Every structure is written in structure tokens, then in C-alpha cells.
Amino acid sequence: MIAPSYRLINPQANRSFVFKWEAFDLTTRWHYHPEVEMIYFIKGTTNGVIGDGFRQFNTGDLVLLGPNFPHVLQENREFVKEKPGCKPFGLIIQFTEDFLGSEFMNKPELLGVNTLLKKAKRGLFFRKTATQKVKDKLLEMHNLNETRKLFSLLDVMATLADTKAYDYMTNKNYGYDHTQDEERMRSIHQYIYDHFTEKITVKDISGIANMTETSFCRYFKTRTLKNFTKFLTEVRISYACQLLSNTNYSVTNVCFESGFNELPYFTRQFKKVMNLSPQEYQKWKKAL
Numbered sequence: 165m166i167a168p169s170y171r172l173i174n175p176q177a178n179r180s181f182v183f184k185w186e187a188f189d190l191t192t193r194w195h196y197h198p199e200v201e202m203i204y205f206i207k208g209t210t211n212g213v214i215g216d217g218f219r220q221f222n223t224g225d226l227v228l229l230g231p232n233f234p235h236v237l238q239e240n241r242e243f244v245k246e247k248p249g250c251k252p253f254g255l256i257i258q259f260t261e262d263f264l265g266s267e268f269m270n271k272p273e274l275l276g277v278n279t280l281l282k283k284a285k286r287g288l289f290f291r292k293t294a295t296q297k298v299k300d301k302l303l304e305m306h307n308l309n310e311t312r313k314l315f316s317l318l319d320v321m322a323t324l325a326d327t328k329a330y331d332y333m334t335n336k337n338y339g340y341d342h343t344q345d346e347e348r349m350r351s352i353h354q355y356i357y358d359h360f361t362e363k364i365t366v367k368d369i370s371g372i373a374n375m376t377e378t379s380f381c382r383y384f385k386t387r388t389l390k391n392f393t394k395f396l397t398e399v400r401i402s403y404a405c406q407l408l409s410n411t412n413y414s415v416t417n418v419c420f421e422s423g424f425n426e427l428p429y430f431t432r433q434f435k436k437v438m439n440l441s442p443q444e445y446q447k448w449k450k451a452l
Contacts, residue, residue: 208252230285287333
């Protein structure tokens with residue numbers, strides 16, 4: 165089997181973790197990333213290359229994968245044949261082990277959760293008795309506001325930490341030796357976050373990656389599932405949300421502080437990502 169590729173996970177605006185409620189993308193490459201990943205299979209059947217083995221996932225299955233755990237979801241041909249046009253759907257939550265700050269995560273009350281995350285380094289598949297305890301919470305999360313999503317995630321993790329109804333997805337000696345690919349993506353990631361408020365061209369970033377522009381664009385999309393321009397825009401929008409929430413900056417000031425150089429373009433992109441205009445978002449945050 166070929167080596168998995170390092171996947172760069174772009175943080176979502178206004179969230180400390182990534183929350184996806186959507187049809188699974190079954191066209192990605194085998195990959196890994198530093199974020200923990202929880203996957204709840206809401207509808208359909210998929211195959212998966214998880215760690216060092218293959219597995220079939222069905223409606224109601226729940227897994228927790230630790231940081232840098234290689235995985236990919238793939239099409240199940242029998243399901244496609246039986247239900248053509250029906251896309252497997254689910255919930256994916258991704259977060260770093262210290263996404264709420266290392267001091268908070270090291271509180272004694274979270275010992276069980278931290279133990280669960282350590283176990284997840286071998287991949288955890290939860291049995292039905294465990295999944296039933298968190299099923300309703302997982303299914304209602306997409307209807308909650310961002311604060312309650314966070315509380316619900318912690319509640320789910322605490323419940324799973326109390327159960328023994330799970331199976332490891334890899335053998336005890338399983339481990340993955342990270343490759344040079346990870347260092348390249350980390351360099352790209354660091355450059356973006358150090359310079360996103362400035363003008364960054366594909367030529368600039370491809371030089372950091374030591375690749376041609378064409379090769380970089382293809383490489384970056386396979387590891388982030390989006391082109392570089394879209395990724396950079398989302399990073400800037402995420403920062404704009406912080407400024408609109410925590411400062412008295414005008415929308416115009418936020419536009420330029422976030423790395424945009426045209427207010428109309430900033431407004432269009434912000435609304436595309438957040439489903440609110442910058443003015444509406446700022447007004448909503450101030451009313452909280």
C-alpha cells in the first residue's frame with residue numbers, strides 16, 4: 165500500500181473545531197492529519213481503509229480516530245448498485261487534542277476524556293450499546309448554535325469515555341512513521357498563517373513548497389480538498405470573524421486587516437462562507 169498523504173485541515177470560522185454534516189467525499193486519497201476525527205455514519209454504506217486494514221461501515225456506526233491515524237472512506241459497490249444516486253451521509257468532527265487549550269484539557273475532570281483520546285490512537289469502533297447512548301446528541305448537533313455544539317461534543321466525549329463497549333481498529337503494535345510530506349505541508353501551513361494578512365501568490369507559496377506552480381496546485385488540492393485561493397480566503401474570513409467579534413473595528417477596517425484589498429469582494433466572500441454579511445455578523449455577535 166502506498167504511503168498516506170498529510171492532509172491540512174482548515175479551521176472553520178467561529179469554531180474551535182471542524183464540524184461537517186454532509187455527504188461523505190469518497191474520492192479522497194488515503195491520508196492522515198494531526199486532528200482527532202470522529203465519524204458518525206448517518207445514512208448508507210461505505211468502505212474504509214482504516215489504519216492497517218479494511219472495513220465496511222453502515223448506518224449507525226461510530227468511530228473515533230486519533231491524531232495522525234491514516235484513513236480514507238471509499239465507495240461500496242454493492243450499495244451503489246442497490247441505491248444508485250444515494251450518497252452515504254454523516255457527521256464528521258475534527259479537533260486537535262488541546263483544541264480548548266492545554267490547561268483546560270488537563271483538568272482532573274477530563275482525565276477520562278484524555279484517556280479516551282489516547283486509546284483512539286489505535287482507532288476505536290464503538291459497539292451499538294455505546295452508540296445508542298450518544299445517538300440522539302449526535303443527530304441534533306447540527307441544529308445547535310456554536311456554543312451548544314461545543315457543550316454537546318464534550319458531553320458525547322464524556323459518555324464515550326465511560327464505556328467499555330468498543331473495539332480497537334488496529335493491533336497493539338500498529339504505528340505510522342510520518343514522512344517528509346508532513347514537513348512540506350507544515351511549512352506551507354506555517355507560511356499561510358504567518359502571511360495571510362499580506363498578499364500571497366501561488367508563486368510565493370509554491371516556492372515555499374519547492375514545487376512548480378502547476379505541481380503545487382495539484383498537490384495542495386489533494387491534501388485540502390480545495391484550491392489554494394479558496395483555502396486562503398477561508399483563513400482570512402476566520403480571522404475577520406475574530407475581529408468582528410472582539411474589536412470595535414468597522415467592517416472596512418476588518419476587510420483590510422484580514423488581508424482583503426476590496427470591500428465588495430470581502431463582503432461577497434464573507435457571505436459565501438458565513439451565510440451572513442459582515443455587518444449582519446457583527447450585529448449578531450454584539451447582541452449575544
